[in-house]
Structures are given as structure tokens and as C-alpha cells.
Amino acid sequence: MVRTRRSNTVKRKFHFFNVVGEGFEQCLSEINSLSGEDMYMDISEVRDVYLNNRAEQGNYYFGCFVSAKRGDYPEKVSRGNKELSDLGLGESEGIGEKTYILYVPSSKTLVVEYNHYGTRVGHIEEYINHIAGSGLLSSIFEDYSLMMVMNRDIQLKLSELEHVASLEIKIKEENISHTSEIDEHLKGALEAAAQIGGTNIVSLKIKSKRGEGRLLDNNSNLFTRLKRFIQHGSAQEVFESLKISGLESGETKLSAFDLLKDKIEVVESIIKMGSSRILDENDVFNKLKSAYLSKRELLINL
Template identity: 20%
Template structure:
């Protein structure tokens, strides 16, 4: 089980995330917790507050084609569902109000962090809340990136077929590039921005915001951004260093979890893994 960390940002006119979580917790009817995000039905299956942190388990309700069950001595056979039944893909999450970080389980077929942020943003249908989860990079690459006072080049690849409408709305320039690619029938955009070899030449401060937007897009939609590399140097006497930002998200993997007789990872084990990740990252997850 892999765990990633995200900093929670909220728009200034949004409610505190805790108030939304309290509202979700107070809704005892599971059907009433269901929201549809990007044509996906999901809900907070379980949510509770323990020792000041929030533990959650989100479920994607999947009624599309799925696997069967099989044994070594029998042929594969299907599952039987009632008329509203389907597969449930589980994703655990932990929110620490003190630091403002949320930790999420990575489940390729489950609910991604970006979808969780949209679910919590739209949960209270009487309010307009906007929560954004910003991926936390590992400390080493954050320091190296901060030391790059001269940004010489950044290159990224976007898979336009995997992007959502929200992804496409990120910045006029990027939207124009995507529209140009779409009009040409392109599925992927590979963009490289660089300056010449002059010692003190550097990309403008605008490059930093574009890089941040791309890192955030990757955090919310891991399939959309395929590459993001930044090349820079500390000063004009230093050598150029290339940083792979997609490969340096803060992440920990636990290999000691055991599946139950139904071949699912029990919720308490997944929550425990999130708590272990939080404890191990205490010095990194600061306000």
C-alpha cells in the first residue's frame, strides 16, 4: 500500500474542511453521502475523528465490467449483484487539522486524491466550497528546487486524453496550447521552455507558477501529466541540475499489510498505515 501526502488549500470564501467533515460524519444514511464526480459515483463510506485527526474511507461505486472469482480447481465465475449493486473500490484517507495535510492511500482503481478534493468541495450543496490538494515533494528535491535561483529549462508532457475539464481550465496559455493540439488531432503535448546559454539568463518568475500548476495537476490527476523536469543552477558558476518532479513526490510504501479472507485490505490496517506514515513524516508535514 502506497501513501501520498497533500497540503490542503481552501478558497478564502470556503468553509473550514473540518466543518464539511463534521457534516459528512453526521449523515448516517450512506445513500445520502453519494456524490457524482466526473461521472463517477463515490461516497465517504466511513469517517471518524480519533485523537484529533480524521480517518476516512472513500468508496468508488463501480458498475462497469469487472473481474470474476476463480480457484485452482474451478473455472472463473461471476459475482451476483442486486439491481443497484457493483464493485466497491476503497481508498483510505487521513486529515490532520493541526498541520493542514491530508494523506491518502493510492488505489489505481479507486478514488484519487483530486476526486476526493472535489467530493469534499461539492458535498455541502448549499455552499460554494473549493478545496485543493497540493502534492508534497520530498524534502531533498524541495531544497534543491528552492536553491535553483536560475531556471534554465523546464519540460513537460501532457496526455490530453486523460485531462478533465478542470485540468484544462488551468491558465490561459496552457488551455490555448491544449486547444491547438486538439484541433490538430494530437493526444499528447510535449513542451520544452528554455533560455540560451548566457550565464545569468533565467526564465521569468512566471515559470515557477506554471511548474506549480503542473505539479498540482499531477497530484489531482496522475494520468494527465507524464513528465515534468526542471533544469537550473544555484548561481552562474554552478553546473546545471535536472530535477524530475514527478518522481519525487513524498511517498511511502507498506509491504506488511495482510488481506482478509475476502482478499480485501481491512480498513483498520489501511488506517493504521496512514497513521504510521503521518508519524514518520512529522518533521516534514508542517504548517
């Protein structure tokens, strides 16, 4: 049997966010200067988040957010060894996972590595605003919003829709609770569908009573919250599929939109350090910078 050589690279997706608010780079620098318990924020019972700056190189701020999971862990086993051994972590120790970022002040663009195990963009925003308003920094910074950069085409179409006629969702059962940020009734409908279906992936399609009539007006509170959920990047983390159909201004036929695919995204291969998931940070910086430069004109002109 011929063994194939394992690749020393791993593919990572990079997503782009507009930072709404002033002084973001100063805020990041000051947060990074914190030490001890001041630099941490609990996201859940077993997860802390903190910022670990790597470098401020010219016009770029490069760093990572670390999710440190503490608590009970499974035992470890060495390859070829059937015996399990304890991980040997102390009470204040845990397993950390990095999510790399690149901030470009000139365009107020934050490029974020999508790491399935790492810090979610919603948690990054929550963490920054928590520390920024905590009194630990030189001044109280304003609340920041991280708005996912969508393709101009979909941004225009969403703004020009007269109304939404249908909404089609696929979601993992464990993610349903997050939809309460959009609408409690939507969350309830998904929970009911999960009880009936008995599968991990829940599908739900909501249509207007007349088929092609109005389900949601473009200026309705629900549609506004849905668009905000999409722009914050939360939809990409929560939904498996999210599609709508609606009537554009001046049109007579419905148009369909796949809201998870209409974002600006770059996929790069990152060099790994040996056989682990640890990435070569110089390569991460270069790939983040390359991803930004490849979309720079589009990002500036949006």
C-alpha cells in the first residue's frame, strides 16, 4: 500500500468587515497592553477570549484573538498506544485556539480568518466593546460594530427589495437558540420543526399565504434585524443555508438570493507547523495581507 504524504498546509477562509467607529487601532493597541485578569473576558462557562497582538507593520495591525477553553477534557492517547493518559492541565490552564486578524486603518477594514474552533466574529465584537467600555483603557471608546462586507450587487438588491415573499432556512439544531437575535417567533418555529423532524439539520420554509405576496416589507423590523444579522457575519456561523425570494423595485417577477454566498471571501492555503494545527504566523500575515490587497479596490469603493 502506498501512503500519501500529508499536506503541510491547511485552507482557511478570510472574511472582510467594515469597522464602524473611530480610534479602532488605538483601542486594539491599548487592549493588547493589558495583562493578567484584565485582558480576559468570559464568553461562556468554559471559554475566555483575549487579544494577542503580533505586530504593527506599517499600515497593518496584525494579531489574533484567542479562545481559551477551560474545564474537563478528554484524555490523550499517542498514536499506536492504546493507553490513555491525562492531559495534565492545571486549574488555571486550558486549550487555546487562535483566530487571526488583520486591521487596515486606511480603509477601516478588518480581515478575519474563519477558524471553526476559534473565536466567532460576534464574540470578537462583544469582547472589544466590553473592554473598551470597562474603564481599563486611557479613555472610554465608543461601541464598535463589525459589519460583514457583502458584494455590492447583493447590498444594492437587498436595499431595493420592495418586499420579501419567502424565507428558506437550514440550520443545525444546536444553533437554533442564536436565531432569537432575529425573532423569537422564528426561533420557536425552528424548535417546533426540530421536534417533528428528529434530525440534526432542521429545514424550514416560510411563505406568504398567497404564494407570491408579501411575507415581509423591506422596512419591517424583522427584515432589518435579518439584514443586520447577515452583515455581522453571524449568519455564516449559524445557518447551513439561508435563502430568500423577493420583489425588486420595478420588477414583476420574484428574484431569489442565497444570502450565505453573496459575501466577499478569499480562500488561502496556510503553512502548518509540523503535523499540528498550529499555523506559521509569518505566512498567516502574508496571506491576510495578500487577501486584502486582492480585494482592496472593491473594499475601498463599496
